[in-house]
Amino acid sequence: MILKMEHIYKDYIQGKMIVPVLKDINLEVEEGEYVAIMGPSGSGKSTLMNIIGCLDKPTKGTFLLDGQRVLEQKDNQVASVRLRSIGFVFQNFQLLPRLSALDNVALPLIYAGIKKRERRKRAKLALERVGLGDRLNFVPNQLSGGQKQRVAIARAMVNNPKILLADEPTGALDSKSSHQVMELFEELNHEGVTVIMITHDANVAKCAKRIVDIFDGEISERSRKEEAV
Amino acid sequence: MIENIRLSFQGVWSHKMRSFLTMLGIIIGIASIISIVSTIQGTNEQIKRNLIGSGNNTVSIKLSQGEYDYEIAYNGIPNGVPVISESTRQEILALDEVENVALYTSRTYADGVFYQNTALQGANIYGIDANYFDTAGYIVRTGRQFIDSDYTEFRKVAIVDDVAATALFQDANPLGKTIEINQEPFIVVGVAQQSEQFEPVINSIEDYYMYTTESSGTVYIPSASWCIVYQYDEPQNVLVKAVSTEDMSAAGSKTADILNTYVSADNSDIQYRAADVLETARNLQELSNATNNQLIWIASISLLVGGIGVMNIMLVSVTERTSEIGLKKAIGAKKRRILGQFLTEAAVLTSLGGVIGVGVGIGLSEAINRISGTPIAISVPAAVGSVIFSMMIGIIFGLLPSIKAANLNPIDALRHE
Numbered sequence: 244m245i246l247k248m249e250h251i252y253k254d255y256i257q258g259k260m261i262v263p264v265l266k267d268i269n270l271e272v273e274e275g276e277y278v279a280i281m282g283p284s285g286s287g288k289s290t291l292m293n294i295i296g297c298l299d300k301p302t303k304g305t306f307l308l309d310g311q312r313v314l315e316q317k318d319n320q321v322a323s324v325r326l327r328s329i330g331f332v333f334q335n336f337q338l339l340p341r342l343s344a345l346d347n348v349a350l351p352l353i354y355a356g357i358k359k360r361e362r363r364k365r366a367k368l369a370l371e372r373v374g375l376g377d378r379l380n381f382v383p384n385q386l387s388g389g390q391k392q393r394v395a396i397a398r399a400m401v402n403n404p405k406i407l408l409a410d411e412p413t414g415a416l417d418s419k420s421s422h423q424v425m426e427l428f429e430e431l432n433h434e435g436v437t438v439i440m441i442t443h444d445a446n447v448a449k450c451a452k453r454i455v456d457i458f459d460g461e462i463s464e465r466s467r468k469e470e471a472v
Numbered sequence: 473m474i475e476n477i478r479l480s481f482q483g484v485w486s487h488k489m490r491s492f493l494t495m496l497g498i499i500i501g502i503a504s505i506i507s508i509v510s511t512i513q514g515t516n517e518q519i520k521r522n523l524i525g526s527g528n529n530t531v532s533i534k535l536s537q538g539e540y541d542y543e544i545a546y547n548g549i550p551n552g553v554p555v556i557s558e559s560t561r562q563e564i565l566a567l568d569e570v571e572n573v574a575l576y577t578s579r580t581y582a583d584g585v586f587y588q589n590t591a592l593q594g595a596n597i598y599g600i601d602a603n604y605f606d607t608a609g610y611i612v613r614t615g616r617q618f619i620d621s622d623y624t625e626f627r628k629v630a631i632v633d634d635v636a637a638t639a640l641f642q643d644a645n646p647l648g649k650t651i652e653i654n655q656e657p658f659i660v661v662g663v664a665q666q667s668e669q670f671e672p673v674i675n676s677i678e679d680y681y682m683y684t685t686e687s688s689g690t691v692y693i694p695s696a697s698w699c700i701v702y703q704y705d706e707p708q709n710v711l712v713k714a715v716s717t718e719d720m721s722a723a724g725s726k727t728a729d730i731l732n733t734y735v736s737a738d739n740s741d742i743q744y745r746a747a748d749v750l751e752t753a754r755n756l757q758e759l760s761n762a763t764n765n766q767l768i769w770i771a772s773i774s775l776l777v778g779g780i781g782v783m784n785i786m787l788v789s790v791t792e793r794t795s796e797i798g799l800k801k802a803i804g805a806k807k808r809r810i811l812g813q814f815l816t817e818a819a820v821l822t823s824l825g826g827v828i829g830v831g832v833g834i835g836l837s838e839a840i841n842r843i844s845g846t847p848i849a850i851s852v853p854a855a856v857g858s859v860i861f862s863m864m865i866g867i868i869f870g871l872l873p874s875i876k877a878a879n880l881n882p883i884d885a886l887r888h889e
């Protein structure tokens with residue numbers, strides 16, 4: 244089991260009010276699964292993903308990621324869990340505007356302490372993998388939305404993480420680009436990467452093998468396609 | 473690290489105007505410090521060079537009355553001051569700090585020196601023994617030195633220095649010419665010159681000002697012939713050459729002590745006194761240091777203001793780049809790395825300011841030198857120190873913004889846009 248959440252609660256404090264956002268979340272994800280977490284805007288999807296991605300801590304509950312009790316770990320240890328185990332894809336791409344596609348993709352490898360030549364080699368491979376082998380030296384401004392998101396996917400995958408976490412990856416894309424992104428996710432999942440994708444779009448969610456609904460901070464399992472392992 | 477430095481330079485370059493304005497405080501501060509230090513050093517070196525005579529290491533020990541040289545021309549020969557004997561000279565020569573000793577009598581501002589109708593204005597006349605030129609570091613370039621028979625036969629011969637030669641004979645050859653000293657004819661047998669390109673030996677602040685204006689000519693005659701133009705048994709002054717510059721003070725004061733054991737003047741103010749050039753040099757240098765150290769403090773305020781400017785811009789930069797920091801943390805950058813990135817940026821910014829400041833400072837010093845003639849000496853340690861100091865300012869004032877960046881919460885940072 245790569246992810247195990249038990250009785251996870253998350254409250255935000257707004258002024259003097261306590262706003263409960265996640266209520267008693269119990270979620271288990273096996274290695275190699277492709278899960279879509281689907282729900283309307285404001286239902287707590289991003290909050291949940293931030294907790295899964297170790298970017299935020301729940302108010303209470305227990306949480307195991309890739310066998311690690313991340314809630315008990317120090318900031319630096321959590322940073323290296325994020326570095327090694329998780330690849331992030333965001334709705335708004337989050338590429339660094341001053342860096343080329345290649346340098347953007349190579350960024351996590353710097354933190355992994357990999358030498359420059361090896362970094363360039365692996366970043367180039369990752370970009371070729373997402374079909375951008377001819378755009379290595381383009382800065383984000385010179386790329387279309389779909390291309391930017393593919394650079395972001397290359398960056399997420401360059402360090403070979405076990406889990407790909409995507410928050411509304413197609414939210415800012417046209418249907419053709421969305422389609423390409425979905426195809427990439429399917430390929431990656433096929434290669435064994437656990438994909439957890441957050442979306443409000445039922446058509447996008449359909450690509451996943453398993454859909455978890457979230458509504459007002461509570462989740463419910465909907466359907467589980469037959470696994471063809 | 474190298475990557476960080478490269479990226480920092482890129483950052484500085486991509487915001488040229490902002491970076492320059494941020495660095496301005498540092499540039500001004502460092503430039504002022506560099507030019508002040510160069511001026512101090514230049515002045516100090518000039519003082520030392522002039523006062524000490526650039527390695528000549530001679531100290532004169534003169535008969536004094538209180539603070540001033542004893543004026544034989546006005547006061548006559550004092551009671552109780554004997555002529556210095558050869559055995560006393562040997563006693564001085566035996567001192568560890570002393571390399572050579574010469575005895576001489578002298579008149580300054582003398583007006584009795586003529587060649588035909590040309591007068592040597594404000595002449596110095598010295599009656600010297602055979603050790604004088606060696607001790608003073610002079611050589612006789614043309615003609616000859618005084619020889620034993622000049623002394624034993626009371627010959628009326630003279631050696632002139634360059635200044636006197638030019639004043640009296642213009643371009644003509646001085647050798648063999650007859651000059652008049654106090655109406656007595658003397659034949660010029662040589663022209664004396666300092667053996668190396670020494671600055672003049674200056675023994676007091678008064679001398680210092682005299683030499684920096686113009687020195688008058690000097691005429692040397694054998695001490696034996698002194699009585700022909702002046703008086704018998706005038707007490708001499710002493711010139712000693714110290715073994716090293718550091719020994720000058722000791723050589724001077726020990727010589728004076730020896731001489732004073734023989735002095736029994738009615739007037740206890742009359743004593744031999746060594747011109748303590750090192751002490752004088754130090755006093756002069758301290759004076760110039762003291763005034764300029766205050767200036768350095770003022771320049772440091774500019775550095776402080778510059779540092780605060782850097783801190784301010786770095787805080788703005790952290791806020792501007794919140795989402796970049798958030799992303800980096802999200803994809804696995806540790807705190808240390810974010811801290812390092814911003815500290816490097818601040819340090820690169822201020823070091824660059826320091827380097828530019830040193831350049832401007834050197835330019836400024838040269839300009840000061842051209843315009844006012846103030847001597848300068850560019851100090852390499854000061855330049856290197858300034859750049860290191862600027863870097864430290866960057867690190868110190870960059871610390872707060874960098875810590876702020878490193879402690880940003882990745883989700884808050886990602887949500888920022």
Ligand SMILES: Nc1ncnc2c1ncn2[C@@H]1O[C@H](COP(=O)(O)OP(=O)(O)O)[C@@H](O)[C@H]1O
Binds near residue numbers: 256262
């Ligand atoms: N930092 C925060 N402080 C207070 N409330 C927050 C914060 N972040 C999210 N929320 C609230 O939590 C709820 C869920 O937000 P989010 O997880 O972003 O929803 P979704 O991604 O499903 O649209 C929203 O009502 C939002 O206003």
Ligand SMILES: [Mg+2]
Binds near residue numbers: 288289290
């Ligand atoms: Mg969201």
